[in-house]
Amino acid sequence: MKRKLAIIVSLILALAMLVSGCGGGKKSGDTAKKILRTNNSSEPGSLDPALAQGTHESWILDHIFEGLMKRDENGKIVPGMAKEYKLADDNVTYTFKLRDDIKWSNGDPVTAEDFEYSWKRALDPEMASTYAYQFFYIKNGEAYNSGKASRDDVAVKALDDKTLEVVLEQPAPYFLELTAFYSLFPVNQKVVEANPDWAKDPSTYVSNGPFQLKTWEHKAKIIVEKNPNYYDASKIKLDGIEFSILEDENTAWQKYQGGEYDFLSPLPQAVVAQLNAEKNKELVIGSDLSTYYYNFNTKVKPFNNVKVRQALSMAIDRKTIVDKIAQGGQKPAEGVVCFDIPDENGKDFRDVSGNLIKEDLVGAKKLLEEGLKEEGMTIADMNKFSILYNTSEGHKKIAQAIQEMWRNNLGIEVQLENVEFQVKLDREKAGDYFVSRAGWVGDYVDPMTFMDLFVTDGPYNDSGFSNAEYDKLIETAKSTADQKVRFESMRAAEKILMENMPIAPIYHYTKPYAQKPYVTGVSKVVNRDPSFIYADINK
């Protein structure tokens, strides 16, 4: 009864507000606090760096933690918690010297022991961290994680309070960049040991980055505020960031348009297309380190036949897909490695290798017929196969377009099969598919993040591709410190991959986002989410 009364009263109130408040002008003079409002799309599974998996966690972690290295305003990798580092002549031993003025948000100093502790903790099999494999570059990291070595064998060691020594399994020029990756962020040993549940509650949460966790209302919002103990706090202009947690993309866009967000990423595809077409100033098309591709299951007929795979790939009109369907400024794929990755001479790896993907709508049909003949099959046999994709509007559109292109150009009628993400992953692992949609977002800016996907029995090599020469080239590239040899091997390997076509790259993603005109200083690095660390609001 009380609630009923409350409703009636509030309805009347609401009406009154409607009548009186139509003039608008509800903003008072509170520009005192600069809080940037945006949407994080999904509830993080955890805000413990060791347990973080995807972008729902990392976008927040990137703002409240800092690794040994960090990115500056322009996205360059520069020392962060470390003030300097040394790489020994063996190319695998790194020594990091930490800054003197670094503190946790609770005032404790950040020490080298903290780093040693955090990394070993993430590798602990008991932690069951999904991203533990980000530490497998460290000597004995994988062995410890799979129970074949002890914690002490892991080659990360605090020589003193401010000196950290790390020994890698193999030379990895991208290791420095990885120390800026969220899995490798440190945690406060004292805090974590005293309270294993420290990361569940903002009041016990301790971090070392430009911001610190203030509020976490589950499935509703996360607020971070400026960390006064951060050594570079004077450079931080925002007082805080409010990440709401709203899953529906369309609703989120409505909120952005209605002025309830200052920044939004991702955007609904139709919105990107429209803003892009009208050259809207609020749309920024950020680059992304990723490739959208289709797997062919090379273990089943006729996809074991390279001609069939080539033909299917040749019959896809990538430019049309990018221009008419994806519509977000994506680039048609020219290989598996995406653009914006520098090679040994500082040039774009992709441009140097050139376009390795052939498109020939007429030749494709001939090739397909040849290939099918070799397998003792006919065009009609192709109709029973299907494209497997996970439920999503974007994937659905592209799958339908490719289905239609194959029908028009090759005369085959494949089926579509959309399943939930978890089912798709499971079926790919089990080899229970014919053609499947996939994508890869690079962990670090180096072609290797794409190239080592396709080694024999690689964990994400769902096409079942296996090529001895390819494996050898990747091994060479991984074990050498000679940049020229490394890049040449990767170039050769990519050629082999594209000749064999176990996957058909479609396009290279972009990361479009919208920001209000008064938001400045957002930096978008190729393989990270947009960063607000140096952002400002000028209302």
Add this chain to the structure above:
Amino acid sequence: MAKYIIKRVAISLVTIWAIITITFILMHSVPGNPFRSESKMPPGVYENLLKKYGLDKPLPEQYTIYLKRLLKGDFGESMKSRVETVNDMINRGFPVSAYLGLQALIIALCFGPALGVIAALNQNKWPDYLSMVIAILGISVPSFIMGTIFIQFLARNISWLPIAGWGTFAHTILPSLALAMMPLAYIARLMRSSMLEILGQDYIKTAKSKGISKSAVVLKHAVRNAILPIVSVLGTLVSNLLVGSFVVEKIFGIPGLGMSFVSSISNRDYTLIMGTTIFYAIILIVMLLLVDIAYVFVDPRIKLTKEGR
């Protein structure tokens, strides 16, 4: 009475056990599992995860472990969140969904019966048509369209209505309206037909012939009796509203239980699937039981010995 309740509770417990068992089997026979991801996760890491959550054990063993835990009221750890346990999620999500549901129910109970009465008193005349058109429109538009339209045309244009989210009373207005449409229409139509039936009964005619005013007849006799069928559907209605609608929750970004339930299924978050299912089943069964008992008080003609028949 006590004997009847004990018997009903016992039967309900068996029912819940059956639901648990079937859901458990079903859940594990659906392909996909919570720990696969689009990543270079090596097999060793994957096995560590399975071990941590006990998924490496044979299914019958997992089943008995689960049941034992459940008896202590522990729904277990979520496989997707290391922050909240399943109990936490239910404790947080249920009040949100329930609040919204109750608010929707109140709206439905305010307007539904009124529409029904108006329609019945004017059978086959325009007020009848009008109220039925209103009622049926309420169930003719799928809620995902209704919600989107509410946001696009109401929230965007009315400055004091927030577009989506959760927190203040203003946040609850549109979603509870969207939620109320269905039960409102349902109640209105039920009320109409039961009113029509009652109005044709002899005792109403008698009352009329005695010279009691029309409004008195309607209010004192007809409505009071016509409301009975509504009480009987209230159980299902309330339990449906309490657990929340995932569509409305998704579109309006409401941190309720309905959303957790649907996402738990697509994430294969086994413990959360079990937890929410059991919780739902309990609510449904308790509601049905309550309604049966309430019925006895409302309508003395019904005898318990007939098991609610």
Add this chain to the structure above:
Amino acid sequence: MKEEMSYSEDLFMPVSKEEKNAERIHRPSIKYWADVWRRLKMNKLAMSGLIIILLFIIMAIVGTKINGFKYYEQDLNVINQKPNLVHWFGTDELGRDLFTRTWFGARYSILIGFMAAFLDFLIGVIYGGVAGMANRRVDSLMMRIAEIIYSIPYLLVVILLSVVFGQGDSLFVMILAMSLTGWVPMAILVRGQVLQLKESEYAMASESLGATKKWILKKHIIPNTLGPILVNITLAVPTAIFAEATLSFLGLGLQPPKSSLGTLANDGLAGLAVGNGYQILIPAVFISLIMFSFNVLGDGLRDALDPRLRK
């Protein structure tokens, strides 16, 4: 004083077949249905519903062939066109003709609705009838089972179904998914009716005259429950269409390029924010019209079937 009783011979002859049958009680005479129809015709709302449904069925059959486009045909040069002379309902984001796709979708939606209603009817009547006629113990068990089926997470079952039957036949999966729990209300309804009738005087009379249970079920109970069942079927059709639309919101609907009104509405949702509201408007209005028509028809039928409401 004593009255002479005379028994004529023919009293002891077996009755002729015609005479015997004359005593049998058959289904309600045709006049009853004529009467229902007459009363239904008086209900303008219900009749307009019926007409709309018939129009929809006709258009669902012929509508895809009217303007020469195919439902799967893409023309990426004419994406997102507003309704015009070539594409009467406009085009979608892949340049497909929405007029053709809408009627194709209406066909699938109506097919799903009718098939699901039919399955509901079949399972519901058998299950409910058996439960109602059986003894109390069996009845109680059957009702508990129905309760359990109602409480099991529906989505899990739908996902499992689509895995078991493969997505190649998504129409079949959808129909099955709809009737999975859809039959339960029907069964409960039939059971209730049966119980009520079983204890009614005429059923008892029939039983005492030596009729078998099967006979009573066939000749008395089923015909008498037909009214409420019919109403329920009319309401099951739109419920299934509606549920399919909601499933497609979750991405569990029909596989493209096939469409239903639900998948069309879901596809159109994205267009709303960028001014392509027609993409959602048409399927949404169609769904609402179908829902509306079936519901008013159902209500009208209920009124018409109930002699107590006769005016």
